[in-house]
Amino acid sequence: MTEDFVQTEAVQTLLDKASGISEDGGNDRLQTITRDLVEGIMKIIVRHDINESEFWQAIGFLQGGADEYGLIVPAVGLEHFMDLVMDARDAEAGKSGGTPRTIEGPLYVEGAPIVEGDANLTSDPDDTDTLYMTGQVTGPDGEPVKGALLHVWHANSKGFYSHFDPTGEQTPFNNRRRLKLGDDGRYQFHSKMPAGYACPPDGPTDQLMKMLGRHGNRPAHVHFFVEAPGYRTLTTQINFGDDPFAKDDFAFGTREGLLPMPNRQGDSAMIAFDFQLQRAAAPSETDFSARQRAHA
Structure with missing residues (x-):
């Protein structure tokens, strides 16, 4: 290059x-x-x-x-x-296919609880709709990925993340879990619907965005890491396709293939989303980047 x-x-x-x-x-x-x-x-x-x-x-x-x-x-x-x-x-290098990668963002926290089955991500009361997500993790040939661990994290209905909430109201690891998947690679979880958010008012990012003539808003979204033996780790997120900032994300996290449209009915919304991993060509490809991350 x-x-x-x-x-x-x-x-x-x-x-x-x-x-x-x-x-x-x-x-x-x-x-x-x-x-x-x-x-x-x-x-x-x-x-x-x-x-x-x-x-x-x-x-x-x-x-x-x-x-x-x-x-x-x-x-x-x-x-x-x-x-x-x-x-x-x-x-x-001739590598193609798989779910698109996109930005991690700064709000991941290591050590979230590991759960199995139909997981509930939300620990705290939150008077908003319920999000249901289901799907499967497969390899490049459509094979179910065995031994996958799906990291999931998102904001609450106020746009705040646990461990970073300025109100201090959220319990540790609210809306954060690591899902241990079975041999079929399928996952399912539910949580309280996240909201989009803006960068902190009058903070450095907000000041820079205003001086550049830009807004500092993100659409509602859910973050994921996907890791499994023999496969490249994946860092990605989905943005809700019906959010007004879905295609105007100040952090440039929106990518084609990562904009599912929630099926909203009553006080709930369903999203079906599958992840496709690439095979690892070297052991280093099964690791996450050396980025500094928050600890609980």
Whole structure:
């Protein structure tokens, strides 16, 4: 891969949107500087063949305690750019297929309870509709994946995540579980419907978005890690297809194939979604990236 990859239409469009240049408002000078800065980082990533773990180790070093660095990185398009780079590297290596990867975001917490069967993710009272999700984890030939572990996490109806809730009202691991799947690779869970959210008001990310003339909203979504022996780990999430920000996510997490439409009936909604994994070509592909993550 050469630096010409940064000049492709997909990346140049991402840069225009991430910097706010394609928007009517914002500070023109800051938009231009932001675009040049992010494009320069993208070129460095390609030029030096920086991998995902090296990228996140650098972010962790630069973060130095800044609480919202994990929001700023996706907001300026860099986390999505890493997905585009990994997709392009897969294509160069002849690897294709499988559920699309997309951004992890900064709100995963290690150590969620491991459960089996029809799992209830929600521990706390939440006066909202119930979400039901079902599906199957398969391999590239459609075979059921045995021994899969499905990590699931999402916000509550106020858009807050447990362990990061500014109200302090949620119990540990509310709306967070790891589902241990059977030999058929099938999963099912229910929880209280998550809401989309905006970046914290007047925080660094919110201030940057306003100066760039951009909003800081995410659609309602559910995060997933999928891991299984012999298969590449998958980091992905679904955005609800009927959310007003479904295709205008400030963090660029929306991708084709990850926008299911909830079947809403009464006080519940059903989503059927299958995951397809790729086989691992090396033991390292069964590991998650070296990103710094929260501990309970």
